[in-house]
Amino acid sequence: MNVLEAIEGRISTRAYLDKPVADETVRRILDVARWSPSGVNTQPWKVAVVKGEALARLSQALLARQAEGARPAPDYQYYPGEWVAPYKERRFQCGMDLYKALGIGREDREKRLEAALNNYRFFGAPVSLFFFMDKSLGQGSWLDMGMFIQSVMLAAREFGLGSCPQASTADYPDLVREATGMSDDQLLLCGLALGYPDPEHPVNRYRTRRENVGNFTVWVE
Ligand SMILES: Cc1cc2nc3c(=O)[nH]c(=O)nc-3n(C[C@H](O)[C@H](O)[C@H](O)COP(=O)(O)O)c2cc1C
Numbered sequence: 232m233n234v235l236e237a238i239e240g241r242i243s244t245r246a247y248l249d250k251p252v253a254d255e256t257v258r259r260i261l262d263v264a265r266w267s268p269s270g271v272n273t274q275p276w277k278v279a280v281v282k283g284e285a286l287a288r289l290s291q292a293l294l295a296r297q298a299e300g301a302r303p304a305p306d307y308q309y310y311p312g313e314w315v316a317p318y319k320e321r322r323f324q325c326g327m328d329l330y331k332a333l334g335i336g337r338e339d340r341e342k343r344l345e346a347a348l349n350n351y352r353f354f355g356a357p358v359s360l361f362f363f364m365d366k367s368l369g370q371g372s373w374l375d376m377g378m379f380i381q382s383v384m385l386a387a388r389e390f391g392l393g394s395c396p397q398a399s400t401a402d403y404p405d406l407v408r409e410a411t412g413m414s415d416d417q418l419l420l421c422g423l424a425l426g427y428p429d430p431e432h433p434v435n436r437y438r439t440r441r442e443n444v445g446n447f448t449v450w451v452e
Pocket of ligand 1: 241242243244245395396397399400421438439
């Protein structure tokens with residue numbers, strides 16, 4: 232697959248086939264992604280590959296914690312406390328398009344909650360990767376982590392795999408650290424559901440929108 236196709240064709244996959252991903256494939260994806268750049272070659276990434284019984288147990292633990300009414304307590308604040316234009320509108324649009332693809336009406340709060348909870352089931356993916364970095368590192372390492380995670384998602388495409396980055400599965404980082412044996416000095420950035428996309432599922436058939444280049448670029452001569 233060429234690089235442009237890999238980038239343009241990547242979507243967040245939110246429905247997977249019941250088909251395992253070979254360990255060797257995951258290893259190869261990580262083997263490629265390790266060539267991502269990082270400031271002074273820090274290579275801040277730490278990855279936990281969770282699958283099988285361990286993934287099922289983690290899913291149960293996340294759902295149970297949510298059912299207790301526990302508020303998410305992620306290691307960092309991904310989203311702003313207050314949304315302003317144009318991000319507020321984009322966020323709204325993103326949600327509306329997703330619910331439309333799932334056939335969920337605006338007022339159907341129950342189905343919306345169920346769709347949100349599907350995050351804690353990793354959307355049925357057989358594997359979830361979790362990305363950590365040492366808490367002692369600086370802000371620049373967050374850039375490195377983003378590049379690494381994108382490399383993982385693109386490399387996965389070469390094997391016909393879909394993925395969905397999930398900040399939601401980092402809602403209760405203590406559960407993920409416990410499940411993966413990561414120590415408290417490792418900050419959890421996000422999870423990544425990984426598996427073979429279900430081509431029939433409507434949620435995998437919609438595409439999010441993007442601004443045109445002219446709307447986010449200035450040319451200076
Ligand atoms: C770091 C990160 C965390 C995300 N967390 C979630 C999540 O918890 N649940 C979800 O359904 N999508 C999540 N997404 C997917 C975004 O909603 C998605 O990337 C965006 O809407 C653009 O759509 P696309 O990935 O299909 O191009 C996340 C994306 C990123 C980059």
